[in-house]
Amino acid sequence: MSSIKIRTKRLDGNTQIRTLISHPMEHGRNKDKTTNKLIPAHFIQVLTVTHNGKTIATCNMGAGISKDPYFAFLLKGGKVGDVISIDWVDNLGNKDSEKHTVT
Amino acid sequence: MKANRRKFLKTSLVLGTAGIGLLETGVANAEWNAADFAPNPFDAAMKQLLKGKTIIETDKIDLNIPEIAENGALVPVTVTSRIEGIQSIAIVVEQNPVPLAIQAELMPELDPFISARLKLASTSFVYAIAETEKVCYSVKKKVKVTIGGCGG
Numbered sequence: 001m002s003s004i005k006i007r008t009k010r011l012d013g014n015t016q017i018r019t020l021i022s023h024p025m026e027h028g029r030n031k032d033k034t035t036n037k038l039i040p041a042h043f044i045q046v047l048t049v050t051h052n053g054k055t056i057a058t059c060n061m062g063a064g065i066s067k068d069p070y071f072a073f074l075l076k077g078g079k080v081g082d083v084i085s086i087d088w089v090d091n092l093g094n095k096d097s098e099k100h101t102v103t
Numbered sequence: 104m105k106a107n108r109r110k111f112l113k114t115s116l117v118l119g120t121a122g123i124g125l126l127e128t129g130v131a132n133a134e135w136n137a138a139d140f141a142p143n144p145f146d147a148a149m150k151q152l153l154k155g156k157t158i159i160e161t162d163k164i165d166l167n168i169p170e171i172a173e174n175g176a177l178v179p180v181t182v183t184s185r186i187e188g189i190q191s192i193a194i195v196v197e198q199n200p201v202p203l204a205i206q207a208e209l210m211p212e213l214d215p216f217i218s219a220r221l222k223l224a225s226t227s228f229v230y231a232i233a234e235t236e237k238v239c240y241s242v243k244k245k246v247k248v249t250i251g252g253c254g255g
């Protein structure tokens with residue numbers, strides 16, 4: 001199952017894009033309580049949002065974003081049937097992407 | 104077009120190989136700049152982010168964040184700007200080990216609006232910085248964290 005959930009909503013002629021990603025977002029300074037070792041850093045570095053194939057947002061982020069990150073964007077216009085896709089790359093090279101059609 | 108693509112692939116290969124040694128995380132990513140997200144003091148991080156642009160305090164950016172956060176591991180933040188020509192919005196947390204939390208480059212198709220959830224290490228000022236072609240606009244707000252935000 002994809003780690004990305006996308007929801008869109010039409011608001012006064014605009015389209016609100018909301019996304020929830022399941023990701024640990026470890027910054028590498030937390031300790032594992034049972035083994036007392038540092039948990040290695042594991043966080044999303046780049047998140048890209050595309051609208052009908054055109055990139056509309058590129059977010060570079062560090063581990064200052066909370067676990068299971070949530071983001072919202074507001075697209076000017078947008079109509080039913082537009083395809084929004086979101087993909088992320090983390091510092092370990094993992095990737096995921098998800099497509100969503102505006103309804 | 105084709106020649107450009109070749110050239111791009113070649114340069115990215117060279118840069119990528121050079122980058123692997125430098126990055127602590129071991130993964131070279133063309134867009135992600137490790138220096139921006141290095142554990143710097145706040146002043147150094149701001150300098151790195153602004154790249155020589157002047158910064159102006161403004162009231163045309165709405166930074167919506169709770170004044171008191173019960174849990175610093177999850178602080179919802181919303182930034183809305185009423186300034187024309189915004190290219191990117193960054194959110195910086197003064198007291199975090201890595202002050203820059205997110206830098207979002209927004210194309211003109213999007214409204215200058217972003218919402219996210221931050222981690223706050225301790226009570227700190229949170230800055231929203233909107234970048235236009237020439238200058239940066241900033242707004243700040245203090246957030247009080249009542250319990251430790253880093254989980255450890």
